[in-house]
Amino acid sequence: METTWANEFYKMQYEFIGDYPVEFYKESTLEILEQAGKPVYSALELGAWDGSLARALSKHVNKITTVELIKEMTDKAESLNPDNIETIHGSFYDVQLTEKFDAVIYIDGFGVGTDDAQLKLLRNIKHWMADDGCALIDIYQPEHWKKADGVEMYPDPENMPHIKRRYSYDFEENVMMDTWWHKKDEKLNNTQYLKCYTPDEIYNLCKQAGLNITGYFPHGAMDYESMKYHEHASLKECLSYRIKVVK
Numbered sequence: 001m002e003t004t005w006a007n008e009f010y011k012m013q014y015e016f017i018g019d020y021p022v023e024f025y026k027e028s029t030l031e032i033l034e035q036a037g038k039p040v041y042s043a044l045e046l047g048a049w050d051g052s053l054a055r056a057l058s059k060h061v062n063k064i065t066t067v068e069l070i071k072e073m074t075d076k077a078e079s080l081n082p083d084n085i086e087t088i089h090g091s092f093y094d095v096q097l098t099e100k101f102d103a104v105i106y107i108d109g110f111g112v113g114t115d116d117a118q119l120k121l122l123r124n125i126k127h128w129m130a131d132d133g134c135a136l137i138d139i140y141q142p143e144h145w146k147k148a149d150g151v152e153m154y155p156d157p158e159n160m161p162h163i164k165r166r167y168s169y170d171f172e173e174n175v176m177m178d179t180w181w182h183k184k185d186e187k188l189n190n191t192q193y194l195k196c197y198t199p200d201e202i203y204n205l206c207k208q209a210g211l212n213i214t215g216y217f218p219h220g221a222m223d224y225e226s227m228k229y230h231e232h233a234s235l236k237e238c239l240s241y242r243i244k245v246v247k
């Protein structure tokens with residue numbers, strides 16, 4: 001199930017971006033808890049970066065487990081995490097977990113690999129959810145990423161003035177590609193490839209995994225003509241949307 005690019009891309013991205021301050025996740029923490037819709041005593045966070053979101057969540061949730069692929073990120077997480085977070089270095093495709101969780105969350109990153117890989121991950125998520133639990137997963141919206149094909153920009157001109165990115169789109173496979181490089185040498189680049197799903201497609205994939213979608217929460221959208229980001233967008237136009245799933 002492992003893709004070869006994920007290790008290299010996310011390691012490079014972490015070197016460029018580094019850690020986020022916990023305050024960065026204050027709003028998204030409240031949003032996650034609200035979307036869960038009932039008290040969350042235990043949570044599993046997949047693709048947890050260096051644990052920044054988990055640390056923000058750990059003030060509201062009794063016990064959190066994180067699973068992250070990149071060793072540098074889990075090392076950093078372990079050096080900063082409070083006692084109620086368990087940090088696991090591994091892949092969410094094959095990690096073995098015996099516990100069940102009130103909420104499983106995967107914020108920004110779903111779509112690494114083939115449809116079969118996504119189905120396997122959704123089945124794993126179902127296995128890790130308590131019977132009355134839920135999962136919150138961010139899904140990339142194909143209609144948005146089609147419009148981004150060929151766009152080049154600085155991801156964060158203020159904090160990373162030397163880093164550039166280019167978006168492209170595979171119209172046959174519905175995969176968005178996001179290539180990053182240091183301005184000094186474009187040839188030394190890394191790309192992430194994320195499979196995009198329409199609301200109907202992800203509904204069907206979740207059904208195959210034995211999961212039901214009970215909520216769609218659209219995120220914002222980038223306007224590639226004015227190069228302005230809009231906080232609110234429709235489900236059709238958003239960059240990504242969050243699904244809430246239950247068994």
Ligand SMILES: C[S@@+](CC[C@H](N)C(=O)[O-])C[C@H]1O[C@@H](n2cnc3c(N)ncnc32)[C@H](O)[C@@H]1O
Nearest residue numbers: 010047049067068069070090091092107108109
């Ligand atoms: C786009 S980043 C999002 C990070 C974080 N969730 C956030 O919202 O800021 C995707 C994360 O998923 C991790 N990841 C990718 N594939 C993974 C896998 N198979 N198992 C565990 N983590 C993975 C990456 O290393 C990275 O930290």
